[in-house]
Amino acid sequence: MFVYIQSPLVMSWQGHAGVSDWGIPNAYFFSKVDLSRYPVWGSTFAIAVTSQLATQDGNILFMLPSFHFHIFSLSSLEVSQGKYPIMKTTSNLILLWGTFLLSHSSAFVIENTYQHPLIVDDSSISPLQISTSSDANNAPSYRKNLLSLHKSLIEIPSISRTEQEVGKFLLDYLRNNLGYVAKAQFLESDKKASHGDDDDHSQGRFNVLAWPSSHNLSSPRVLVTSHIDVVPPFIPYHISTSEGSDEVTSDAFISGRGSVDAKASVAAQIVAVEELIRAKEVDPADLMLLFVVGEEISGDGMKTFSTVYNDEEKNKKEELPRFKAAIYGEPTENKLSCGHKGMTGGVLKAQGIAGHSGYPWLFKSATEILVKALAKIVSADLGSSERYGNTTVNIGTIAGGVAANVIPKEAQAKLAIRVAAGNQATGADIVRKAVDKILKETDEEAFTMEWTGGYGPVECNCDVDGFETMVASYGTDVPNFEGDYVSYLYGPGSILVAHGDDEGLKVSDLETAVEGYKTLIKHALAA
Known part of the structure; x- marks a missing residue:
């Protein structure tokens, strides 16, 4: 076996002088020494199996006294003994041997007693597997259930108005896996399709209501809710694990439509409620789960629930719950939202007079006056506030x-x-x-604005210890549920990727959300 010993600054390496990224001179002298005949001295070294220099892709790997690795190329390296060609990469695993300091000098000696391989030729062990095993030991006990539920939800397409299949899955999961009382709440427009049977989900859209207790409907004090519809298009589930390993770490990235908005919240909320019940930290009778349809389009799912909740006649008959708080699941990057901007909009129509384009002064261009009005609208001050910033317009x-x-x-x-x-x-x-004022100033007769919906800024409670806070610029179902209760808005993932092709989040984001929801539920019950 041979070893190549390096001594600094004997001649130029690849014609370069100076210092490398690691602070090592870019010039070395290499000597070939037979270990069976001589003791080996030097500042750094590398040993190769079967008399080959420790190489990978034509590079030499050295272990420095500071225990960093540095890579040098042998190409065009000239030494006094002649030129050494680039050695081909061997399939054998490279053994990198440590050094042992004999004195305060820079001299090191190799002895078999102190040779510790950094990479072992054992297919059952790798640095990656060791890392994931360590992560698995620190993983919460619910990781497997959380990831499995999240995966199942994403794999079922549920673009707005086509949420039935994911709704059926949730009903089955909550009933059979967790033993909850769960029922379908059909939207008013779809009640006929259900034939009056709460368990006939073959037709019609419905919300999913669930109670982790057999107590009557009037007992829950805190509502935990999110939505199960997503925006188009459907994007399949995918989880990225480290190369060479099937084990999932907290840094693993999960992607797919709804992986953030809002199936991440749905999965984390269910697991959080179940964890609190198992730990006996809450009374199951105090909680109710609600997963609605249609949040991404018109909010018709939550509006249906709100109508029933506020129906005085129905309340007299069934004694519906009176919630003291509702916890909404939306992507807030696991920060507690202090509220979000309001929403309004509609269709702006302009009426002109058609004619030949060569004589524009004789007619009126509808597109021209429309563009002028739009330019004024987007540049105007339509109102602002210290908390929510400026009102913004999207054409x-x-x-x-x-x-x-x-x-x-x-x-x-x-x-x-x-x-x-x-x-x-x-x-x-x-x-x-x-x-409306801008439109009249632009042209008193040309415009018709057909407004749809509308509400101002929505306030949420963010006075809870342990959370960073934020303000959202998107809309939610919070204003669609009318009632005298405290609202909390929180969830994993970023809204900036929620509707995009790159929608996704880390496993750690999901797990942080579970703990966040647990804290919020306990806070809401104690408030």
């Missing part, structure tokens, strides 16, 4: 005209406006009045 679509050489008679644009002014009751009206 989602623009359409108009029939041909390039025809002055357009009609044009329209669809607007989505995030309201930062006023409060939940007044904010939308403030913005609408400001927009």
Whole structure:
């Protein structure tokens, strides 16, 4: 067996002088020494199996006294003994041998007693597997159940208006896996399709209601809720584990449609409730779960629940619960939201006079006046506040005209406006009045604004110890559930990827959310 010993600064390596990234001179002299004949001295060294220099992809690996690794190329390296060619990578595992300090000098000696291999030729052990085993030991006991539930939810497509299959899965999971009381709450428009049978899910859209107790419906004090519909298109489930290992660590990345918004919240909420019950930290009768449809489009699922909840006649007959708090699951990066902007919008239509494009002064271009009005709207101050910032406008679509050489008679644009002014009751009206004023100033007769929905900024409780806080610029189901209760808004993942092709989050985000929901539930019950 031979070893190559390096001595610094004898001649140039690849024509370069200076210091490498590791602070080692970029010039070395290499000597070939037969270990069977001589003791070996030097500052750093590498040993290769079967008389080959320790190489990988044509590079030499050295272990430095500071226990870092440095890589040098042998190509064009000239030493006094002649040129050494680049050695081919061997399939044998490379053994890197440590050094032993004999004195305060820089001299080191190799002795078999102190040779400790850093990589062992054992297919059952690898640095990656050791790392994941360590992570697995520190993983929460519920990791497997959490990831399995999250995966199942994502694998079932549930684009808005097609949520039935994921709803059926949840009913079965809550009943058969957890022993909860669970039922389908059909939307008003779909009640006929259900034929009056709460367990006939073959047709019609429905919310999922569940109680982790056989107590009557009137007892729950805290509602834990999120939505099961997602935006298009469907993106399959995928989890990225480290190369060469099937074990999942906390850093593993999970992607797929709904992996963040909001099936991550659904899975984390269910596991959080179950963990609290198993630990006997809460009374099961105090909690109710609600997973609604339609949040991404019109909020019709939560609006249905709210209508029933606030139905005085139905309350007299069934004594529906009176919640003191509701915990909403949405992507907040596991920060507790202090609220979110309001929402309004609609279709802005412009009416012109058609004619030949060569004589624009004789006619009225609907697209021209529409563009002028839109430019004023997006640049105007439509209201602001210290907490929520400025009201913002998104021009989602623009359409108009029939041909390039025809002055357009009609044009329209669809607007989505995030309201930062006023409060939940007044904010939308403030913005609408400001927009209407701009339209009249642009052209008193040309415009018709068809407003849809609308509410101002929504406040949520964020005064809970242990949480970072944030304010969201997106809408939620919070304003769709009317009632006298405290709202909390929290969940894993970022809204910035929620509707994109790269939607996803880490396992650690899910697990942090479970702990966060547990804290919020206990806080809400104690408040």
